[in-house]
Amino acid sequence: MRLLVSIGRAFLGLIAAIGRIAIFAGQTLGHIVRGPFYLRELAISFLNIGWLSLPVVGLTSLFTGAALALQIYAGSARFSAEAVVPQIVAIGMVRELGPVLVGLMIAARVTSSIAAEIATMKVTEQIDALVTLSTHPMKYLTVPRVLAATIVVPLLVAVGDIIGIFGGYAVATGTLGFNPAAYIRNTLDFLELKDVVSSLAKGAMFGFIAALMGCYYGMNSGRGAQGVGSATKGSVEAAAVLILGANFVLTGVFFSL
Amino acid sequence: MIELIGVTKSFGNNHVLRGVDLTVDRGTSLVIIGGSGTGKSITIKSVLGLITPDAGKITVDGQDVTQTDRDAFLARFGMLFQGAALFDSLPVWQNVAFRLLRGSLKRPKDEARQIAIEKLRRVGLTPDVADRLPAELSGGMQKRVGLARAIAADPEIIFFDEPTTGLDPIMAGVINDLIREIVVEMGATAITITHDMTSVRAIADNVAMLHDGVIQWTGPVGDIDTSGDPFLDQFIHGRAIGPIEAVR
Numbered sequence: 260m261r262l263l264v265s266i267g268r269a270f271l272g273l274i275a276a277i278g279r280i281a282i283f284a285g286q287t288l289g290h291i292v293r294g295p296f297y298l299r300e301l302a303i304s305f306l307n308i309g310w311l312s313l314p315v316v317g318l319t320s321l322f323t324g325a326a327l328a329l330q331i332y333a334g335s336a337r338f339s340a341e342a343v344v345p346q347i348v349a350i351g352m353v354r355e356l357g358p359v360l361v362g363l364m365i366a367a368r369v370t371s372s373i374a375a376e377i378a379t380m381k382v383t384e385q386i387d388a389l390v391t392l393s394t395h396p397m398k399y400l401t402v403p404r405v406l407a408a409t410i411v412v413p414l415l416v417a418v419g420d421i422i423g424i425f426g427g428y429a430v431a432t433g434t435l436g437f438n439p440a441a442y443i444r445n446t447l448d449f450l451e452l453k454d455v456v457s458s459l460a461k462g463a464m465f466g467f468i469a470a471l472m473g474c475y476y477g478m479n480s481g482r483g484a485q486g487v488g489s490a491t492k493g494s495v496e497a498a499a500v501l502i503l504g505a506n507f508v509l510t511g512v513f514f515s516l
Numbered sequence: 517m518i519e520l521i522g523v524t525k526s527f528g529n530n531h532v533l534r535g536v537d538l539t540v541d542r543g544t545s546l547v548i549i550g551g552s553g554t555g556k557s558i559t560i561k562s563v564l565g566l567i568t569p570d571a572g573k574i575t576v577d578g579q580d581v582t583q584t585d586r587d588a589f590l591a592r593f594g595m596l597f598q599g600a601a602l603f604d605s606l607p608v609w610q611n612v613a614f615r616l617l618r619g620s621l622k623r624p625k626d627e628a629r630q631i632a633i634e635k636l637r638r639v640g641l642t643p644d645v646a647d648r649l650p651a652e653l654s655g656g657m658q659k660r661v662g663l664a665r666a667i668a669a670d671p672e673i674i675f676f677d678e679p680t681t682g683l684d685p686i687m688a689g690v691i692n693d694l695i696r697e698i699v700v701e702m703g704a705t706a707i708t709i710t711h712d713m714t715s716v717r718a719i720a721d722n723v724a725m726l727h728d729g730v731i732q733w734t735g736p737v738g739d740i741d742t743s744g745d746p747f748l749d750q751f752i753h754g755r756a757i758g759p760i761e762a763v764r
Contacts, residue, residue: 295618303605380603387566388601392615392665393590 280497283475290395290402297399304407308369308470312415315368316361320352320419323360324426327351332435344437345445348427353454354514357420359506362465365412366498370473373404374494377477378487386478401474405467412466413459420458457513464509465502472498517542518563518673518705523572524729525558532558533569534729540722542577545699545706547716547737549751550726551760556709557598559726560675563707564593576673587620594671594704598678600662602650609646612636612664621669635664639694656687663691667698674699676708680715692718713752716740725751727760 331347377400380386389396424446431437476494480486518540525533532555540546548556561567563574565581574581581589602611612632616623623631633643639660650658659679666674676695680688692715699706699719708719716723717737724734725748733745740752750758 297618383599384597384601385603387561388595388597388603390566391564391590391593391595393587393619393621394614 279479280471280475283478284471286397287401287405287471287474290398291406295398297403300399300403301407304403305411307372308365308404308408308466309411309415312365312368313418315364316415316419317422319360319364320357320423321426323356324348324352324423324428325430326426327356327423328427328430328435332431341435342445344427344431344435345442346449348431349424349446349450350454352423352427353420353450353458355506355510357423358416358458358461358465359502360423361412361416361419361462362469362502362506363499365408365415365466365469366472366495366502369408370469370494370498371491373470373473374477374480375487375491377474378480378490381478381480382482382486396478397474401471401478404474405470408466408470409463410466412469413462416458416462416465417455420455453513457509460513461506461509464505468501468505469498472501517575517577518707519573519575520559520563521573521575523559523562523569523574525555525562525567525569531729533562535572536726536729536731538724538731538734540705540707542705543703544721545696545708545719546722546724547708547710547720548724548726549710549713549716550732551751552711554726555729556726557677560595560677560707560709564590564595564675591615591619591621591669592672593675594666594669594673595675596659596662596666596677596679598681600650600658602658602661602665604650607647607649608636608653608661609633611650611661612646612668614665615669631668632664635668636661638667638698639664640690656683656691659683659687659691660694663694663698667702670702671704673705673707674702676706676710676719678710678712679708680710680712685714688712688714689718695719713754716752 328344328348331344332341335341335343377386380400386396389399428439428442428446431442432439472494476490476497480490520536520538523533523536524531536559538559548559550556558567562569563576563581565586576589576592603614606614609629609632610617612635613628615621616628616631617625629646633646636643636645641657641660641664645653645657645661650661653661663679679691679695683691695706695708696719698704706719708715710716720737722734723737723740725732727747733743733748735743740748743749746759750760
Protein backbone atom coordinates (compact mmCIF):
# COMPACT_ATOMS: atom_id res chain seq x y z
CA MET A 260 0.00 0.00 0.00
CA ARG A 261 2.81 2.40 0.93
CA LEU A 262 4.48 1.63 -2.38
CA LEU A 263 1.30 2.56 -4.25
CA VAL A 264 1.00 5.78 -2.26
CA SER A 265 4.63 6.63 -3.05
CA ILE A 266 4.15 5.91 -6.75
CA GLY A 267 0.94 7.93 -6.81
CA ARG A 268 2.57 10.84 -5.01
CA ALA A 269 5.56 10.80 -7.39
CA PHE A 270 3.22 10.68 -10.39
CA LEU A 271 1.14 13.60 -9.10
CA GLY A 272 4.36 15.49 -8.41
CA LEU A 273 5.49 14.90 -11.97
CA ILE A 274 2.17 16.07 -13.40
CA ALA A 275 2.28 19.19 -11.20
CA ALA A 276 5.87 19.94 -12.30
CA ILE A 277 4.90 19.56 -15.97
CA GLY A 278 1.99 21.92 -15.35
CA ARG A 279 4.22 24.51 -13.67
CA ILE A 280 6.77 24.35 -16.49
CA ALA A 281 3.98 24.66 -19.09
CA ILE A 282 2.61 27.75 -17.30
CA PHE A 283 6.12 29.22 -17.11
CA ALA A 284 6.62 28.57 -20.85
CA GLY A 285 3.25 30.20 -21.60
CA GLN A 286 4.13 33.24 -19.50
CA THR A 287 7.50 33.52 -21.24
CA LEU A 288 5.89 33.40 -24.68
CA GLY A 289 3.36 36.00 -23.50
CA HIS A 290 6.17 38.34 -22.41
CA ILE A 291 8.09 37.75 -25.66
CA VAL A 292 5.29 39.35 -27.67
CA ARG A 293 4.71 42.24 -25.23
CA GLY A 294 7.23 44.96 -24.36
CA PRO A 295 9.22 46.46 -22.87
CA PHE A 296 12.20 44.72 -24.49
CA TYR A 297 15.67 44.82 -23.03
CA LEU A 298 17.90 44.90 -26.10
CA ARG A 299 21.17 45.10 -24.16
CA GLU A 300 20.27 41.94 -22.27
CA LEU A 301 19.29 40.30 -25.55
CA ALA A 302 22.63 41.22 -27.14
CA ILE A 303 24.54 39.86 -24.12
CA SER A 304 22.53 36.64 -24.33
CA PHE A 305 23.36 36.28 -28.04
CA LEU A 306 27.01 36.67 -27.17
CA ASN A 307 26.97 34.24 -24.24
CA ILE A 308 24.78 31.57 -25.77
CA GLY A 309 25.90 31.84 -29.40
CA TRP A 310 29.37 33.22 -29.91
CA LEU A 311 30.94 31.87 -26.74
CA SER A 312 29.49 28.38 -27.37
CA LEU A 313 31.15 28.11 -30.77
CA PRO A 314 34.43 26.50 -29.57
CA VAL A 315 32.73 23.68 -27.65
CA VAL A 316 30.16 23.11 -30.39
CA GLY A 317 32.84 23.12 -33.08
CA LEU A 318 35.17 20.70 -31.29
CA THR A 319 32.34 18.33 -30.30
CA SER A 320 31.02 18.22 -33.85
CA LEU A 321 34.48 17.85 -35.39
CA PHE A 322 35.39 14.80 -33.31
CA THR A 323 31.93 13.26 -33.66
CA GLY A 324 31.95 13.60 -37.46
CA ALA A 325 35.45 12.15 -37.62
CA ALA A 326 34.56 9.19 -35.36
CA LEU A 327 31.35 8.63 -37.31
CA ALA A 328 33.30 8.33 -40.57
CA LEU A 329 35.65 5.78 -39.00
CA GLN A 330 32.74 3.75 -37.58
CA ILE A 331 30.76 3.76 -40.81
CA TYR A 332 33.82 2.85 -42.83
CA ALA A 333 34.63 -0.06 -40.48
CA GLY A 334 31.03 -1.27 -40.41
CA SER A 335 30.30 -0.93 -44.12
CA ALA A 336 33.58 -2.61 -45.06
CA ARG A 337 32.06 -5.89 -43.81
CA PHE A 338 29.76 -5.94 -46.84
CA SER A 339 31.93 -3.90 -49.23
CA ALA A 340 29.79 -0.76 -49.00
CA GLU A 341 32.53 1.71 -47.96
CA ALA A 342 31.33 4.21 -50.57
CA VAL A 343 28.33 5.17 -48.39
CA VAL A 344 30.53 6.95 -45.84
CA PRO A 345 29.88 10.53 -47.14
CA GLN A 346 26.12 10.03 -47.34
CA ILE A 347 25.74 8.44 -43.92
CA VAL A 348 28.01 10.97 -42.22
CA ALA A 349 25.93 13.75 -43.77
CA ILE A 350 22.60 12.18 -42.83
CA GLY A 351 23.81 11.22 -39.36
CA MET A 352 25.21 14.65 -38.58
CA VAL A 353 22.45 16.79 -40.06
CA ARG A 354 19.42 14.80 -39.00
CA GLU A 355 20.47 13.56 -35.58
CA LEU A 356 23.94 14.00 -34.15
CA GLY A 357 24.38 17.68 -35.04
CA PRO A 358 21.24 18.98 -33.36
CA VAL A 359 21.28 16.53 -30.44
CA LEU A 360 24.95 17.06 -29.61
CA VAL A 361 24.64 20.82 -29.87
CA GLY A 362 21.45 20.69 -27.78
CA LEU A 363 23.15 18.64 -25.07
CA MET A 364 26.26 20.83 -25.10
CA ILE A 365 24.05 23.90 -24.76
CA ALA A 366 22.22 22.20 -21.88
CA ALA A 367 25.56 21.54 -20.21
CA ARG A 368 27.07 24.95 -20.85
CA VAL A 369 24.19 27.41 -21.06
CA THR A 370 21.33 25.87 -19.05
CA SER A 371 23.58 25.33 -16.06
CA SER A 372 25.01 28.82 -16.29
CA ILE A 373 21.58 30.47 -16.59
CA ALA A 374 20.16 28.44 -13.69
CA ALA A 375 23.12 29.16 -11.43
CA GLU A 376 23.12 32.88 -12.26
CA ILE A 377 19.39 33.40 -11.77
CA ALA A 378 19.29 31.18 -8.66
CA THR A 379 22.12 33.22 -7.15
CA MET A 380 20.24 36.39 -8.01
CA LYS A 381 17.22 34.95 -6.23
CA VAL A 382 19.01 33.97 -3.03
CA THR A 383 20.80 37.32 -2.87
CA GLU A 384 17.48 39.19 -3.33
CA GLN A 385 18.52 40.63 -6.70
CA ILE A 386 15.24 39.38 -8.20
CA ASP A 387 13.30 41.22 -5.47
CA ALA A 388 15.46 44.27 -6.18
CA LEU A 389 14.48 44.11 -9.86
CA VAL A 390 10.80 44.16 -8.90
CA THR A 391 11.24 47.14 -6.58
CA LEU A 392 12.98 48.92 -9.47
CA SER A 393 9.82 48.46 -11.59
CA THR A 394 11.43 45.80 -13.77
CA HIS A 395 9.63 42.53 -14.43
CA PRO A 396 12.12 39.68 -13.79
CA MET A 397 10.67 37.52 -16.57
CA LYS A 398 10.97 40.32 -19.11
CA TYR A 399 14.47 41.26 -17.97
CA LEU A 400 15.96 37.81 -17.31
CA THR A 401 13.89 35.10 -19.01
CA VAL A 402 12.77 36.66 -22.29
CA PRO A 403 16.22 37.75 -23.57
CA ARG A 404 17.79 34.37 -22.75
CA VAL A 405 14.97 32.26 -24.21
CA LEU A 406 14.64 34.43 -27.30
CA ALA A 407 18.39 34.49 -27.94
CA ALA A 408 18.73 30.72 -27.48
CA THR A 409 15.78 29.99 -29.77
CA ILE A 410 17.32 32.13 -32.51
CA VAL A 411 21.00 31.33 -32.08
CA VAL A 412 21.02 27.59 -31.35
CA PRO A 413 19.80 26.72 -34.90
CA LEU A 414 22.78 28.71 -36.18
CA LEU A 415 25.06 26.74 -33.85
CA VAL A 416 23.48 23.54 -35.14
CA ALA A 417 24.17 24.64 -38.73
CA VAL A 418 27.78 25.34 -37.80
CA GLY A 419 27.97 22.00 -35.96
CA ASP A 420 26.52 20.14 -38.96
CA ILE A 421 29.08 21.68 -41.32
CA ILE A 422 32.03 21.08 -38.97
CA GLY A 423 30.84 17.51 -38.29
CA ILE A 424 30.68 16.78 -41.99
CA PHE A 425 34.10 18.37 -42.36
CA GLY A 426 35.40 16.06 -39.60
CA GLY A 427 34.15 13.06 -41.57
CA TYR A 428 35.60 14.53 -44.77
CA ALA A 429 39.00 15.09 -43.16
CA VAL A 430 39.23 11.52 -41.90
CA ALA A 431 37.81 9.97 -45.08
CA THR A 432 40.08 11.87 -47.46
CA GLY A 433 43.10 11.96 -45.13
CA THR A 434 43.29 8.37 -43.96
CA LEU A 435 40.63 6.28 -45.72
CA GLY A 436 41.58 7.13 -49.30
CA PHE A 437 38.39 8.95 -50.42
CA ASN A 438 38.56 11.44 -53.28
CA PRO A 439 37.92 14.95 -51.87
CA ALA A 440 35.78 16.22 -54.77
CA ALA A 441 33.71 13.04 -54.92
CA TYR A 442 33.19 13.12 -51.13
CA ILE A 443 31.81 16.66 -51.26
CA ARG A 444 29.65 15.92 -54.32
CA ASN A 445 28.18 12.80 -52.70
CA THR A 446 27.44 14.69 -49.51
CA LEU A 447 25.69 17.56 -51.27
CA ASP A 448 23.78 15.31 -53.68
CA PHE A 449 22.42 13.15 -50.92
CA LEU A 450 21.22 15.82 -48.49
CA GLU A 451 17.65 17.09 -48.96
CA LEU A 452 16.11 20.38 -47.92
CA LYS A 453 14.00 18.50 -45.37
CA ASP A 454 17.16 17.27 -43.64
CA VAL A 455 18.44 20.80 -43.19
CA VAL A 456 15.03 22.20 -42.15
CA SER A 457 14.56 19.45 -39.56
CA SER A 458 18.04 20.11 -38.20
CA LEU A 459 17.40 23.83 -37.78
CA ALA A 460 13.90 23.28 -36.34
CA LYS A 461 15.35 20.89 -33.79
CA GLY A 462 17.99 23.49 -32.96
CA ALA A 463 15.31 26.13 -32.32
CA MET A 464 13.30 23.77 -30.11
CA PHE A 465 16.37 22.62 -28.19
CA GLY A 466 17.53 26.21 -27.67
CA PHE A 467 14.09 27.15 -26.34
CA ILE A 468 14.07 24.17 -23.98
CA ALA A 469 17.63 24.73 -22.76
CA ALA A 470 17.14 28.41 -21.88
CA LEU A 471 13.64 27.89 -20.51
CA MET A 472 14.80 25.17 -18.11
CA GLY A 473 17.70 27.31 -16.91
CA CYS A 474 15.36 30.22 -16.21
CA TYR A 475 12.62 28.06 -14.64
CA TYR A 476 14.91 26.28 -12.22
CA GLY A 477 16.79 29.49 -11.41
CA MET A 478 13.60 31.43 -10.67
CA ASN A 479 12.28 28.57 -8.50
CA SER A 480 15.53 27.93 -6.67
CA GLY A 481 15.61 27.05 -2.99
CA ARG A 482 17.63 28.99 -0.43
CA GLY A 483 21.38 29.11 -0.01
CA ALA A 484 24.21 27.36 -1.80
CA GLN A 485 22.35 24.06 -1.71
CA GLY A 486 19.35 25.67 -3.42
CA VAL A 487 21.58 27.05 -6.18
CA GLY A 488 23.26 23.65 -6.60
CA SER A 489 19.94 21.80 -6.78
CA ALA A 490 18.53 24.30 -9.27
CA THR A 491 21.58 23.95 -11.50
CA LYS A 492 21.55 20.15 -11.39
CA GLY A 493 17.78 19.96 -11.93
CA SER A 494 17.88 22.36 -14.86
CA VAL A 495 20.50 20.34 -16.76
CA GLU A 496 18.73 17.03 -16.07
CA ALA A 497 15.38 18.42 -17.19
CA ALA A 498 16.84 20.13 -20.26
CA ALA A 499 18.71 16.99 -21.37
CA VAL A 500 15.69 14.72 -20.96
CA LEU A 501 13.33 17.18 -22.66
CA ILE A 502 15.79 17.72 -25.53
CA LEU A 503 16.06 13.97 -26.17
CA GLY A 504 12.28 13.57 -25.88
CA ALA A 505 11.65 16.49 -28.22
CA ASN A 506 14.20 15.04 -30.63
CA PHE A 507 12.22 11.80 -30.81
CA VAL A 508 8.95 13.67 -31.39
CA LEU A 509 10.42 16.00 -34.04
CA THR A 510 12.12 13.11 -35.83
CA GLY A 511 8.73 11.41 -35.96
CA VAL A 512 7.08 14.57 -37.25
CA PHE A 513 9.65 15.16 -39.99
CA PHE A 514 10.47 11.65 -41.12
CA SER A 515 7.70 9.23 -40.15
CA LEU A 516 4.44 11.10 -40.69
CA MET B 517 0.57 57.31 5.05
CA ILE B 518 1.15 53.55 5.06
CA GLU B 519 -1.40 51.42 6.87
CA LEU B 520 -1.48 47.68 7.49
CA ILE B 521 -4.73 46.24 8.83
CA GLY B 522 -4.96 42.66 10.07
CA VAL B 523 -2.23 41.37 7.74
CA THR B 524 -1.58 37.63 8.01
CA LYS B 525 0.89 35.41 6.22
CA SER B 526 1.71 31.74 6.69
CA PHE B 527 4.20 29.41 5.03
CA GLY B 528 2.74 25.95 5.51
CA ASN B 529 2.29 25.52 9.26
CA ASN B 530 4.54 28.46 10.03
CA HIS B 531 2.18 31.36 10.82
CA VAL B 532 4.60 34.27 10.48
CA LEU B 533 2.19 37.20 10.56
CA ARG B 534 -0.97 36.66 12.62
CA GLY B 535 -2.68 40.02 12.20
CA VAL B 536 -0.31 42.93 11.90
CA ASP B 537 -1.83 46.39 12.42
CA LEU B 538 0.56 49.24 11.78
CA THR B 539 0.43 52.87 10.73
CA VAL B 540 3.31 54.97 9.42
CA ASP B 541 2.59 58.67 9.02
CA ARG B 542 3.88 60.54 6.00
CA GLY B 543 7.39 61.95 6.47
CA THR B 544 8.13 59.91 9.59
CA SER B 545 10.71 57.22 10.18
CA LEU B 546 9.46 53.97 11.70
CA VAL B 547 11.85 51.25 12.83
CA ILE B 548 10.51 47.72 13.17
CA ILE B 549 12.39 45.60 15.67
CA GLY B 550 11.94 42.00 16.71
CA GLY B 551 13.75 38.69 16.90
CA SER B 552 14.98 36.78 13.89
CA GLY B 553 12.21 35.06 11.94
CA THR B 554 9.42 37.17 13.42
CA GLY B 555 8.30 38.41 9.99
CA LYS B 556 9.86 41.87 9.81
CA SER B 557 11.08 41.42 6.23
CA ILE B 558 7.79 39.73 5.28
CA THR B 559 5.98 42.83 6.52
CA ILE B 560 7.82 45.29 4.26
CA LYS B 561 7.87 42.86 1.34
CA SER B 562 4.09 42.62 1.68
CA VAL B 563 3.79 46.40 1.33
CA LEU B 564 5.86 46.27 -1.88
CA GLY B 565 3.89 43.34 -3.29
CA LEU B 566 6.92 41.03 -3.30
CA ILE B 567 4.88 38.73 -1.07
CA THR B 568 1.10 38.44 -1.14
CA PRO B 569 -0.50 38.35 2.32
CA ASP B 570 -3.06 35.64 3.06
CA ALA B 571 -5.47 38.16 4.57
CA GLY B 572 -5.70 41.78 5.64
CA LYS B 573 -5.37 45.08 3.85
CA ILE B 574 -2.41 47.32 3.07
CA THR B 575 -2.94 50.89 1.91
CA VAL B 576 -0.60 53.68 0.88
CA ASP B 577 -2.20 57.12 1.08
CA GLY B 578 -5.56 55.41 1.40
CA GLN B 579 -5.17 53.35 -1.76
CA ASP B 580 -5.17 49.56 -1.57
CA VAL B 581 -1.74 48.41 -2.79
CA THR B 582 -3.29 45.54 -4.75
CA GLN B 583 -5.44 47.97 -6.77
CA THR B 584 -2.68 50.30 -7.98
CA ASP B 585 -0.80 50.62 -11.25
CA ARG B 586 2.32 48.63 -10.32
CA ASP B 587 4.86 50.78 -12.17
CA ALA B 588 3.56 54.05 -10.79
CA PHE B 589 3.25 52.53 -7.32
CA LEU B 590 6.78 51.11 -7.26
CA ALA B 591 8.22 54.35 -8.67
CA ARG B 592 7.34 55.93 -5.30
CA PHE B 593 9.56 53.47 -3.42
CA GLY B 594 13.24 52.90 -2.83
CA MET B 595 14.63 49.95 -0.96
CA LEU B 596 17.97 49.07 0.56
CA PHE B 597 18.26 45.29 0.82
CA GLN B 598 20.07 43.50 3.63
CA GLY B 599 22.88 42.26 1.38
CA ALA B 600 22.61 45.37 -0.86
CA ALA B 601 21.34 43.08 -3.71
CA LEU B 602 23.47 44.87 -6.29
CA PHE B 603 23.43 43.43 -9.81
CA ASP B 604 26.79 41.68 -10.20
CA SER B 605 26.96 42.08 -13.95
CA LEU B 606 26.50 45.85 -13.98
CA PRO B 607 29.03 48.53 -12.96
CA VAL B 608 28.22 50.54 -9.86
CA TRP B 609 26.85 53.57 -11.67
CA GLN B 610 24.42 51.44 -13.70
CA ASN B 611 23.25 49.80 -10.48
CA VAL B 612 22.57 53.21 -8.95
CA ALA B 613 20.91 54.56 -12.09
CA PHE B 614 19.08 51.32 -12.88
CA ARG B 615 15.63 52.89 -12.65
CA LEU B 616 16.80 55.93 -14.61
CA LEU B 617 18.04 53.86 -17.54
CA ARG B 618 14.74 52.11 -18.29
CA GLY B 619 11.01 52.31 -17.79
CA SER B 620 8.85 55.34 -17.08
CA LEU B 621 11.64 57.29 -15.31
CA LYS B 622 14.14 56.80 -18.16
CA ARG B 623 16.65 59.61 -18.71
CA PRO B 624 19.42 60.10 -21.28
CA LYS B 625 22.43 57.93 -20.42
CA ASP B 626 24.78 60.85 -19.64
CA GLU B 627 22.23 62.46 -17.35
CA ALA B 628 21.55 59.14 -15.59
CA ARG B 629 25.29 58.70 -15.02
CA GLN B 630 25.63 62.21 -13.62
CA ILE B 631 22.74 61.58 -11.22
CA ALA B 632 24.32 58.26 -10.19
CA ILE B 633 27.66 59.96 -9.48
CA GLU B 634 25.89 62.68 -7.50
CA LYS B 635 24.03 60.06 -5.42
CA LEU B 636 27.28 58.15 -4.87
CA ARG B 637 28.86 61.36 -3.64
CA ARG B 638 25.84 61.88 -1.37
CA VAL B 639 26.57 58.55 0.34
CA GLY B 640 30.26 59.36 0.65
CA LEU B 641 31.67 57.51 -2.36
CA THR B 642 34.00 59.08 -4.88
CA PRO B 643 33.27 59.11 -8.65
CA ASP B 644 36.06 56.59 -9.33
CA VAL B 645 33.81 53.91 -7.77
CA ALA B 646 31.24 54.44 -10.53
CA ASP B 647 32.87 52.18 -13.10
CA ARG B 648 33.84 49.37 -10.74
CA LEU B 649 31.84 46.15 -10.40
CA PRO B 650 30.02 45.49 -7.10
CA ALA B 651 32.24 42.47 -6.36
CA GLU B 652 35.25 44.81 -6.23
CA LEU B 653 33.79 46.76 -3.30
CA SER B 654 33.85 46.11 0.45
CA GLY B 655 30.63 45.25 2.31
CA GLY B 656 30.30 48.78 3.64
CA MET B 657 30.80 50.30 0.19
CA GLN B 658 28.22 47.91 -1.27
CA LYS B 659 25.73 49.05 1.38
CA ARG B 660 26.39 52.65 0.43
CA VAL B 661 25.88 51.86 -3.25
CA GLY B 662 22.62 50.10 -2.32
CA LEU B 663 21.64 53.23 -0.41
CA ALA B 664 22.51 55.42 -3.41
CA ARG B 665 20.36 53.17 -5.62
CA ALA B 666 17.48 53.39 -3.15
CA ILE B 667 17.49 57.20 -3.30
CA ALA B 668 18.46 57.59 -6.97
CA ALA B 669 14.96 58.43 -8.19
CA ASP B 670 14.12 60.59 -5.13
CA PRO B 671 11.44 58.23 -3.79
CA GLU B 672 8.72 59.33 -1.37
CA ILE B 673 9.00 56.13 0.65
CA ILE B 674 12.22 54.26 1.50
CA PHE B 675 12.60 50.85 3.12
CA PHE B 676 15.83 49.76 4.77
CA ASP B 677 16.21 46.05 5.51
CA GLU B 678 18.84 45.57 8.23
CA PRO B 679 21.06 48.37 6.94
CA THR B 680 23.92 47.83 9.41
CA THR B 681 24.03 44.02 9.58
CA GLY B 682 27.53 42.71 8.91
CA LEU B 683 29.21 46.11 9.21
CA ASP B 684 31.79 47.18 11.76
CA PRO B 685 30.49 49.63 14.42
CA ILE B 686 32.07 52.68 12.80
CA MET B 687 30.67 51.87 9.35
CA ALA B 688 27.31 51.05 10.97
CA GLY B 689 27.37 54.52 12.56
CA VAL B 690 28.16 56.11 9.19
CA ILE B 691 25.25 54.29 7.53
CA ASN B 692 22.87 55.22 10.38
CA ASP B 693 23.82 58.90 10.08
CA LEU B 694 23.42 58.77 6.30
CA ILE B 695 19.98 57.22 6.55
CA ARG B 696 18.84 59.80 9.06
CA GLU B 697 20.23 62.69 7.01
CA ILE B 698 18.72 61.41 3.78
CA VAL B 699 15.30 60.78 5.29
CA VAL B 700 15.19 64.23 6.88
CA GLU B 701 16.64 65.97 3.82
CA MET B 702 14.26 64.26 1.38
CA GLY B 703 11.25 64.42 3.68
CA ALA B 704 10.68 60.78 2.89
CA THR B 705 8.61 58.25 4.78
CA ALA B 706 10.91 55.48 5.98
CA ILE B 707 10.54 51.99 7.40
CA THR B 708 13.69 50.35 8.70
CA ILE B 709 14.10 46.80 9.93
CA THR B 710 16.92 46.20 12.36
CA HIS B 711 18.13 44.29 15.41
CA ASP B 712 20.66 46.98 16.14
CA MET B 713 19.49 49.22 19.00
CA THR B 714 22.07 51.86 18.11
CA SER B 715 20.41 52.09 14.70
CA VAL B 716 16.99 52.33 16.31
CA ARG B 717 17.98 55.32 18.39
CA ALA B 718 19.76 56.98 15.46
CA ILE B 719 17.12 56.46 12.78
CA ALA B 720 13.68 56.21 14.38
CA ASP B 721 10.91 58.67 15.06
CA ASN B 722 8.70 55.76 16.05
CA VAL B 723 9.37 52.14 16.92
CA ALA B 724 7.23 49.05 16.46
CA MET B 725 8.12 45.71 17.96
CA LEU B 726 6.97 42.62 16.10
CA HIS B 727 6.62 39.49 18.20
CA ASP B 728 4.71 36.27 17.65
CA GLY B 729 3.15 37.58 14.42
CA VAL B 730 1.64 40.77 15.85
CA ILE B 731 2.82 44.26 16.79
CA GLN B 732 3.68 43.81 20.46
CA TRP B 733 4.40 47.48 21.15
CA THR B 734 4.54 50.69 19.17
CA GLY B 735 5.33 54.24 20.17
CA PRO B 736 7.81 57.11 19.89
CA VAL B 737 11.50 56.21 20.11
CA GLY B 738 11.81 58.35 23.25
CA ASP B 739 9.41 56.05 25.09
CA ILE B 740 11.17 52.74 24.51
CA ASP B 741 13.14 52.86 27.75
CA THR B 742 10.06 53.60 29.85
CA SER B 743 7.45 51.52 28.01
CA GLY B 744 6.90 49.05 30.84
CA ASP B 745 6.43 46.35 28.20
CA PRO B 746 8.35 43.25 29.34
CA PHE B 747 8.84 42.02 25.76
CA LEU B 748 10.29 45.33 24.59
CA ASP B 749 12.42 45.66 27.72
CA GLN B 750 13.89 42.21 27.23
CA PHE B 751 14.64 42.92 23.58
CA ILE B 752 16.23 46.34 23.93
CA HIS B 753 18.41 45.21 26.83
CA GLY B 754 19.32 41.95 25.14
CA ARG B 755 18.37 39.78 28.10
CA ALA B 756 18.28 36.01 27.71
CA ILE B 757 15.70 35.75 30.52
CA GLY B 758 12.21 37.13 29.96
CA PRO B 759 8.90 36.50 28.25
CA ILE B 760 10.56 35.98 24.84
CA GLU B 761 11.80 32.41 24.69
CA ALA B 762 15.39 32.14 23.51
CA VAL B 763 15.79 28.93 21.55
CA ARG B 764 19.09 27.29 22.55
